[in-house]
Amino acid sequence: MAFLVPCPNCGERNVYEFRCAGEIVTRPNSDAPQSERTAYLYLRKNVAGEQREWWYHKLGCRKWFTAIRNTVTNEVTETAWPDETVA
């Protein structure tokens, strides 16, 4: 992997500077049934194509943001600050 990721704060940087925390999943309430919690913890869609992901600029500004990345081509088409939809 060697692609560029446009950090909303720092601009385009080498992917080595970042940590990808995977596809964005919604955390269930604490009283949600076990099956829902298991799905949240362990099950991922694992799409071949565009998905919305968590990214952290670990070796840079150390801010979290979201990105839309094509998992097949590693093309990052959009990055944005997290909003309430991912909180």
Next chain:
Amino acid sequence: MNSDSVQHRLKPHPTQLIDYSKALLFEFEGRVVQAQEGDTIASALYAAGVRTFSRSFKYHRRRGLLCVAGRCPNCMMTVDDVPNVRACIESVRSGMRVRRQNAWPSVEYDALSILDRLDWALPVGFYYKSLHRPKLLWRIASPTIRRITGLGTLPVETEREDGQYHHEYRHADVAVVGGGPAGMSAALSAVKSGADVILIDDQTSLGGNLRFNTQTHSDLSGVKENTGYKVSVELSQSVHDSGKIEILSSATAFGIYEDNYIGVLRGDVLTKLRAKAVVVATGTQETPGVFEKNDLPGIILSSGLQRLIHLYGINPGSSALITTSTDAGYHTAIDLMNQGVRIAAIADSRANFPDHLQQAVDLQSEGVLILTAHAASRAEGGRHVIGGVVARIVNGKLTTEERQFDCDIFAMSGGYQPASWLLEQTGASLSYDDSIGERVPRTLPASVFVTGEITGTHELNTLLVQGRQSGTEAANKALGKSINSDHHETQISVKNSRPISAPPPVGLDNAARRFVCFCEDLTAKDIEQGIDEGFRDIQTLKRYSTVTMGPCQGKMCLKAVNRMTAERTGATIDEIGVTTARPPVQPVPLGALAGPSHIPIKRSPIFAKHLEMSAEITDMSPWQRAYSYSSPQEECMAVRERVGIIDVSTLGKIYVQGKDSGTLLDKLYTHRFSDLRQGRVRYGILCSDDGTIIDDGTVARITDDRYFITTSTGNIELVEEWMKWWMAGTNMCVHVTNVTSGYAAINVAGPHARETLSKLTDIDITADNFRYMRFKSGTVAGVPAMFLRIGFVGELSWELHFPAEYGEYMWDALMEAGREYGISPFGVEAQRILRLEKKHIIVAQDTDAVTNPLETDSAWAVKFDKDDFIGKGSIAAAGKRGLKKRLVGFIIKDSQVVPKDGDPVVIGDQPIGHVTSSRMSPTIGRGFGLAWVPSDFAEENREIFIRVGRQNFSANITLKPIYDPEGKRLRS
């Protein structure tokens, strides 16, 4: 001049790279060989009469120069102990030591060449067919096979010096790969359009094939000269003079990754180059003909001969036989004749005489025998070629209508294949063009441009024009200007002029030793057999036969294999396709990829004091910490009986500030912190949402909206990241600031800690006014500090956090103040023993990736009555399921035995748990520690057995700390 060297040299000519006035000496297998400056190892050795350059991979056949361009495997040698160096592109350095490889006892007399007579016993897929039953056979055979096949060997004894290889990082608007006419032209026009350009070329000088092109070209656009090599010099001069093109010569672009990240190897330097646009101008590759014994020394690609003659002034021999399927053979014939070499005959696989070619007409009028519709059928000779046989082609097959010629050079040109490996890595696609008999690019990614012979263009003027176009387009793309949207199509459609090459037949059916793959010693028969056995797809054929898997990665053989497979299966060339091009294009030493070893270290602001006190330093990656100053046991006693100080500056330190700080901490920690009163400290555990412990530490509330948090030494980055993650996207008013390096920290611990500290501080630290688990701000020795009264080691103690700049000053001040109480510094080992006596866990030492807080007896720090916290659901579920294991204390009965961390807890021979930490207790004088046991074992005093070495030792479980179980001392 050494007579060896002169013998085969021609008179000086402007195309030559060598300088006759400057001699260099190097060592070749024990003898001294003279080279001229500008020589490669191969050219110097050829001039010195060497003809066998290596022994082949499997059959140990003699191999001589073939491509003379750094593509084929034939001239790989061991140079200064580095194996597999391509001698034909490695410049001679004075004093270098060169030897040939893969032979025993020597390349000239190789006993292993007996294998050449056993080829009947080594069919394609030999391993799969013969070495699988009985199973043991492969294990016996494999070491021998590995020893006798292969390439050079890595030196075992000579250690590579660390720091031999370097990495560098570059950025460019446009990277041009390939320094031939089209590449140079592209680089020049890209610069003209305002781009920063890096030009990468793998030869020792720019110009590509044009360097030795002696033809006259008319009406060349944009250059003054019209003789090929002079055009090359003129362009190369312009490139050098432009001042804006960085030239990487003798540099291989071995891989291109996402967003035009290009790996370039140049000697010991690996360059990671990021370009906004790339122009691929890697040209084409001449391929060998496939006929019997086509691998004899003396059988050379026509372009290889041209390189020897024009670049290195070498007279290659006295009489030449030429087999060609393109015009290239005629150009080479002219070059050879000009050096006084007799042309025995030219066999042209095309049906008609090339009337369009003046050179062919000239040769014919000179009386050179030209046989159209003929191709090589076999070569003759043992140590070297001594003759060759050509045969008439009828319906694409060789017939027995043969003619024999004596020769000492056999030139071959089996057509061209694009050097498309790098291009294909970008995601570009290629397809076969019938009209020129070559694969050409069809589609390209947006920031990739292609120019030159690789596009199927072979006429110089067109190359120059096309290069300029693509250079401009690439620059515009890189600089964000508008570009011609159909630029790719335009470029690709310009192709012309090199008359179609007629693929030469693949020798006579069933003839042995028609080599297709020189790297892996695979013959046409092997390939045909593989196809007949059902490996009709080129990808599976590759894996079965190993064709294209050798050092040349298909550069010599892919065209032939592709065509043979198509013919034999009845599919088209495009249907067969080619094997996948992956990095590296050329072999790259692992050392170059690894680069220099950078091991970053961190040192606390007090580190110099530890050295001053002759502490033993230990690596706790990345920190270097004081392990011990005298002996850990003595240091423990000092803390227990008097007073000790330890440098804990390595602790992670975080400020959490803002009105929602309590809300955030309640969400993340299992404990509750929103109700923590100002000036209080509480222990906290961080869990992930699956309920496993990720870190622990203390949380102090400084003011209503300001908390000071410590994390374990190794976890600060993770905790910072974790906290910020759970804040992301929320509207919480809170800031998380990592202040680890801003503060030094010292823990002052022991019965005399209060007396020691009160000499230095302005605040009241009496027992009633500064109680256990309280926080205050004050000064120590005049330095502002935060005081946390906590007790990791189990004594009365304060953890002081103060500006890092005062680290050494504070250390000295405390040592001085404590002198009258017998103060002693203590290191991390003493601290580990002391905390273990208190049964305080260390996350990741005593816990692992599946430990939840209930298992470590930390339920008191988990507040299930909170609405929610990270891990709540999973920890609750684990509690409901019932715990399988528990972390308990143990004391060994035998006072002589101390288990090691990791020793198993056993019943008989069966492991049922393991020790996580174990030490000799200075307090009770026995081995003790923490261990995982099944939960039903977790009872006070229950006997367990710990396997130490080969013996089981009895131990008693203890659920309480072995030291001060009531915690009186740390509250004192």
